[in-house]
Every structure is written in structure tokens, then in C-alpha cells.
Amino acid sequence: MKRFLGVLGSALLALGLAQTLRPQGIVVNPTPPPDLQVRVWVDKDPSKSSNPVYQFGEPIQISVQVTQPAYVYLFSVRATGEIVGILPNAFEQQNFLQAGEVRTFPGPGARYTFTVEGPAGQDRVLAVASRRPLDVSEIVDIQTGQARIRGVNNLARSLSIVVSPLPSTDWVTDEAYFIAGQLPPPPTTGTLVLNSSPSEAQALIDGRVVGTTPLVLELPAGEYRLELRRSGYDPLRVSFSIRPGQTTQLNLTLTATPPPTGLLAVDSNPRGAEVLVGDRVAGRTPLNLTLAPGTYSVELRRSGFSTFRTTVTVQPGRTTRISANLVAIAPPPPPVRPVQPVQPVQPVQPVQPARPSGTATYTCQGGTLVVSYLSNNQARIFYDGAFHVLPLVRTSPTLVYANSTYTWEIGTLGRLIARGQVVLYNCRI
Template sequence: MKRSLIVVLALLVAVMAFADMQLKNIIIVPQPSELEVKVWLNKPEGAVYQVGESLNIYFKANKSCYVLIYNIRTDGKITLLFPNKYDSNNYIAPNVTYKLPISNLYSFKVAPPEGKEFIQIIASTSFIPIIQQLRDLGTKQTFPLLSEDAENYVQKQILPYLSGEWASDITYFYVGRAPRTGVAQLESNPTGAHVYVDGKYIGRTPARVELDEGQHFATFYWQNQVRTETFFVTAGRTVLVTANFIQKTMLNINTTPPGAQIFLDGSFIGVSPIQIEVQPGQHTVLATMPGYSAAQQSFTVAPGETKTINLVLNPEQATLKVFSSPAGASIYVNGQYRGVAPSAGLTLTLAPGTYSVEARLSGYQDASMTVTLNPGETRTITLTLVPRKATLNIFTNPVGASIYVNGNYIGTTRTTGLSVQVDPGTHTIIATMSGYQDTTVTVNVGSGETKRVDITLPPIIRTGFLLIYTNPTNASIYVDGRYVGVAGPTGLRVEVDANVVHRVVASLPDYEDASVEVQVSPNETRTVNLTLEPIVKVGTVSINSSPSNALVYINGYLKGITPLRLDLEYGTYQLVVIKGGYYAEVLTLKVDRKSVSVSVTLRPIQ
């Protein structure tokens, strides 16, 4: 019969021995992060274990990570518990609860004398050097003693080498009997700080926790600041532990537009946007910028407050007086109508800047000018408009087409053409006639010019063709839901209405339908290629192991922990089932039906 190794968790001195050491230098306290790890025992935290009683350690994390577990004795000695030579795999899956011992080759027993003992866990999402170093040590020696000086070892051998994403947790228990307890009231200024006591996360301040009498320490986190307070608990009493954080009084000043000079209480402090620390109380801020009216605001800021001031500076206005020749033209500024310029001119009030000013008058060419206005400036401009008229002689083939110029109906062409008077410039002419395609031409005519325009209207062709190929061939073809034939190796030619969107569907047994929407122009032949994908068959695979909680790998990829149920496409796979303390089982998994069950019995390593 094989014997299990008994690991004795012994406290060699009384609990008060911790008074000679600084707990804050022994216990690792993490910063709040996305990685979370928890450790607990088979009894509630702070429970009493009697001498000879078995002890189990449980742990889990919310991400896949590597873990270390060690115990801290009251005499300052640290012993590595996991990984060890019996349970060496310290890479754990997320949200899975693990139990130590994993192997049946050893067990934990509690030994005298009476006192308090800590169990600390460290987790890291990457295989950092300290993880590798302690894993190598733990798997070569039987539960090695890491150090007899806990403070020195933690401060110099562990903490400096924790990097990347890491977290920790801690729990404790008593041997023989529990000490008397008191209460710690945890406060912070301001409130809402994260607080850990002896490395254990308590919550946000204010918080209240019951503790055994003696030395403790609390670590407070607020924004980017951290405070650690050491305190003593007296049995039956409440001790107040307070962390005070520095609260700056800040002022953020923004202006529209930015770049304004900022004066605070009459003193220049810089250019906006700007942030500055100020004294609590009443203040006045002034913003100035050339070409803009100054903006000012008075306000009160409370101690520790961050206040934001937004000031809008309005540009100083300018005056523009616009004349047109002849008078009466419509005036547009940056494309927006602003009024009619009479003989006395049109007066406009504008913000400083550059503008495009345009005059429009029927029978005249538009006139425009670009003008730049400075703050407070008064400017006068005159826009002179030139008369404009030209003649277009329009002929069509065939005759009798309806003619539209710039969207306006003009008349019907005759054998002698159709004459129309237009302003000089570019014009769009559309000729329409039943049975023929609408035809559009664009012409440019100068002032006083007579131009001949010849337009030929093509007859309307109302159908086109689809040449349809499929891969694989011989698929049945449906156009707009109507069966039209089979697309063989040379394809399938189908006549369809032009200028209409058609839906083409290819169907073939054991393949997914393929479809496309297509449109053809009159008399056009368009090629359509449709590829049909085979229908993928999927089966549900149930994998069980004895014992359970074994890791399952499919084709080398971790899929989960038994019992496991997953869907796989039909085919053949390599199945590997692994559990610490047992031989790995490698099987060939064939999925050829809707439901496949696999049961694996793991053989313990002798």
C-alpha cells in the first residue's frame, strides 16, 4: 500500500510573535485590476483547526493564469505549497475552482502549537521569472522552505519581480483556539477609497471589519494615491483607522475659439485651454483675443473641486456696403441671399473674415467678388453686371421631339428646327419622344452667339440577357422565383427585362442555395457566376471522464473541462484528456452522426 505524504502546517511560536514583525512588509497587497484571484480553506476564514485535523486549500481566478501558493508562519518562515513535485501544473483555467491537494499522494495536517497562520496566493497572466523560479524549486524539492525571514524575502525576492498583469489574495486560520477580537472602523477623506486589511480586499470606505487582537495594517487606494496605515486591535474595542488623501483644487479654462489670453484675478496665467491649481474661494477669469470682444466670469470653487469654465468670445463686427450696376440686383454672401441692392446700396453687418459676394439680376451675367473684412472695418464695394442673351437652334432626329432647356419646356422640333433665346453660359438640353430614349446634351454659348444643336434620339430597347454559370454545374436556376432551367457546363442564357433588378437563385441537392441580385441594360448580356457551398453537417459530442474536471484538447486546442458538451463538424479528430496525477489519454474521435458520446477512464500515475 502506498502512503500519502503528510504536510504539517505548524505554527512554531504563539500568535503574538507577529508583533515582532511588520505585517505590511510580509503580506503582499495588490492594486485593484481586471485580474482577480481568490483563496480559501475548507472552513470559513478565521476558523479554528484542531491538531491533526485535515486542511484543504481552494482557489480560482477570473482569467487563465499561473499561480503560486505559500504559507507564512508566525515565526517569519515561508513554505512553498504549490506548485509541488506531486502537483506541478500551476496554469489554471478561468472561473474553475481548484482544490489542494489535487493528487492523493499527500495531505495537509494541522500541528501544534496554537496560533495564527496565513495562506497567500499570487496569480499572473504571464509566465514571469519569479513564477518560473518557484515552480522549478517546488517541483524539485518537497515543499521547500523559501526563507526564515519573511520580511526580507517578500520585499527583496518577490515584490520587485512582480510585473505585467498580476493579483494576489490571502486567508488565515487558527490552531487550537481563536483569539479575542475587536473591530476596525475604516475611513478615508474623501470617502469611497478601495481598502485592503492584511492583504484582504474589504471594499470601499467607510467599512467595518472584525479582527483578532494585535497588529494589522490597512492599504487604501484612491485615484492615483495609496496610503498604508498600521494599527492595533484591542479585544472588545473599536479602533478608528483613517487615510487622508491630498485633494487639489483645480480650474479648467476653455474658450471658443481657443488661443485666448487668460487672466485670473487680474494676473496673466497663459493661453486657453489651460488647467491651473487654485485656492478655494471666489475668483474672476477674463479672456481676451485680438478681433474679439473680451469675456469674463466670476465664480466660487470649493476645496478639492475641479471646476471647468467655458468662455465664448464674440468677434467684433464689420460693415459691408454693396452697390450693383445697374441697381436692383439680388445680393448673395457665401451663397446665402442677403437682400436687394437699391441705388443707395445694401448695408450688411458681418463678422470679420473673408466672404464671396455675388450679384444676380435677370438678363445679366452674375457678378462676384471676394472681400476680406477686418474687425470694426467699414467697406464699400460695387458689382457691375453685363447684359446676356444668346440663341440656340435645336434640331432632332427624328423630328417632333419635345425640348426642355435647363428643365423648362420650350416646344417641339420641326424640320426647320426650334430656336430659343438663352443667357450666355452653359445650358442643359433634354429631348424626349415616345418610343425613344431621352437624350441630354450640354452646350455652352457666349453672349450674343447663335449656335446649332443637333440631337439624335436612339430607339428604346427593353430587354437584355443573363448568361448564368454555376460551380458545381447543373444547378437549377430560378429568376425572380420562376424556374428557368439548368446551368450546364456552357451556362444558361435567359432573357430578362432591362433596367430592373432581378434576383437569381441557384439550387442543387446537398448544397446551400446561392443567390445574387443583378440588373442589365437594354440589349446587354451580363455574365453571372454563382458558387454553391456544400451543406456543413455538425454533430453534438459529449465527453465525460472518470474522474471528472479533466482538461479536454481537440486537435491540440483546449476546449474545456469534463464533463464537456460541444458541437463539431463531421470528421475525424484527435482527442486528448489530461488531469493532474493521471496519465493523459489520446483517442481518435469520429463525428459521423448528430450525437456522439465519449467516456474516458483516466489511469492514476503509480
């Protein structure tokens, strides 16, 4: 039995992984029962806090415990894809454990041993606990321990089929891990893949030029400071980390450097003058303008003042000032007109307003009024939701139609007085 059990050693070779990194569980109950739990461990790691190392030829013991009575099935799973049945086996068929019972394989007085063999790598033991017995004959031959399948994915699919008839409250799994032999030393370097937009940027790592982008560099593990430089773009500085055996990719975008500018400060006396830079109106004084370096024509315009014109040169990073005293334009003297002899003033005769006739619509301040002038010297208006007849009570200098409540006066303009208050005025046709 020693040779059969020696295949527990597995071969997860040269992946550069830390020894505490463990693979994904083979088959996991998504809703495990709260009362049924199974725990499996190896003798060098009863607390399951690390990946213990077993040298080739060294014996190993596997222990398992359940919290409720259950049937337990144990499998050795090699990274090479080889699977071995551990429990039940040709020497131990009885795989039913009571609640809290701890059973170790091989136990005291057993007729077989488990011995770790090569190749070197990480291995695991899978435990499946079920309230009902499972038929695993399609997975392993119990008499020889040899599996009828190969590969972790095939084992996961096969076990999923075996437990699928069971309620999720009737089964649960656990795994234990160990190292067979010694793993190759972990890598001490990592890879940096560096790209920039635009490319061909000079790259400095910790102040040392290492090339231009795009770049692929092998660097010792650690923390670094990167600076990218390219003409016409702002320098870009970032920090990054290199992890052993891993690739760090940086895709960085450079920001174009804005063109240099200068400041043009324009003021005038009096203020409020319109400022034109070239042929563009830029605002009114006082005014601060940010301009690209160059020479500009400037005009200041204000009503009543002469136009001020000048040419200025704006320099990058500097302020150019214009202070203009605007000259007022004197108004022309009024034209001299010949004095006309004064004509004697004739007395003004009062003008009798013409009496309107028919119906007229007046637009007033406060609303619209329709007035019908009747042939019997009366006017009829519609106001306050009713018609009202007003007799003519005065003809000069304004026609006045009135009764005890309403008064309609019409001259050059008209107005309506209701109950002593003017309600419509500036009325005209």
C-alpha cells in the first residue's frame, strides 16, 4: 500500500506563487447547512494556518472531523491532474463518522502508510461529508484507490453530479493543503510594461533615464518613482510597485503644455470706454486680458470723447499696461438765426370739439372702452358688466357725458371716471 499512497505528492511547479496562495475550491456548496460541517487537516498543520512542507519519503497523516453524523469521502488531488481515493479504501471501508468524532488516516495499527513522493509542488486533500451515502464508484476504484477520471475540472463535474440529488442541507466540503518537497525559489523580479500617449516620451525611473516609450523592463521587486518627459507636454510623475513574478502595466496620457501668455491691463479716464483689440471688441475699461505673446493694435472708444489708438507688444509672463486719458469733444456752437419781428399775439378762441357719432372703440391705460354716441346727445358705454347711458352735460373745452355714477370725458384724449375715481385714461381711438 505504500506505493499507492505515495502519489499524494503533487506538482504545482515554478509558478512563482507565495506558499500561502491556495487554488480555488474544487466543489463548494453555495448554501452550506449551518449544523453540518466537515474539517480536514494534515498532521503538520492541525490549525490549517499554513502550507506545511513534507520532504520526499516522509510519512503523512490526514485527519477529519464532522459536527453531525455523516459519511466522509477523502480524495488526494494532484496538480498534475492525478486523483487518488483515500477514504473509503481497500483497508478501510467504514467511512461513517459520529458527531464530533475525529478519525486519522492511517490510524494506529493500520496496515498501510501514506508517504509523500515527488515531483515537488503543492497538493491538497478534498473532504466531502454527506448525511446520506454517496456512490463514488464512477470516480475512483475503492479497492485500488485509482481514479477513473483525471483533472480537477473533471473531478468537480463528477462530484457535482454525485451530490446533485441531495438537498443543499445534506452535504458540505473542506480542503487541506501541503507542499511536497521544496518549491523552486520565488522570483525576485517583475515586469513593467510602460505605454504613453503620445509615445516616444523619455522615461526616468528614480531619476535615471531608462529609455523612451513604449518600454518593457524587468525590475527588482519594490517601489519606484516614474517621470515621463516629452517636448510640448507637461512632465508626468507617478509612483508604481513591482511585485515578484507579476507584470505591472502603466498606460499614461501626457497633457499638452499650454502656450505661454501675457497680461494686457487696460484702463481709461473716464472709465467705461469700449476696448477693441485688433477688430474684436474685448470689453470695457477697466479690463484685464490674457493674450498670446505678440503685437496688437488697441482702440478705446467712448461717446463724447476722441478715439484713443495705440499699439502694444505683449510678452510672455509679463503685464503690459495701457492708461488712456480720453479727450472730450467740444459741442459745436448753436447756429445764429436772424431775429424775426414779434407779431402781436391774437387771442386764442376756444375750440369747440367735434361731437363724435356712431360707435368707437378706445384703447386706454387700464383697458378698452366701447362708446356708442346716440343722436339725442347721449353716449352709451359698457362697463362693470352692464350698459350705461350718459347724457351730454358739457361741450367746451371737453365733451362730458355723465350720470350720477359714471363720467366719460373726451377731448384730445379721453378718460372714464367711476364713482369719483379715474379708472381709464389716455384713451384714444
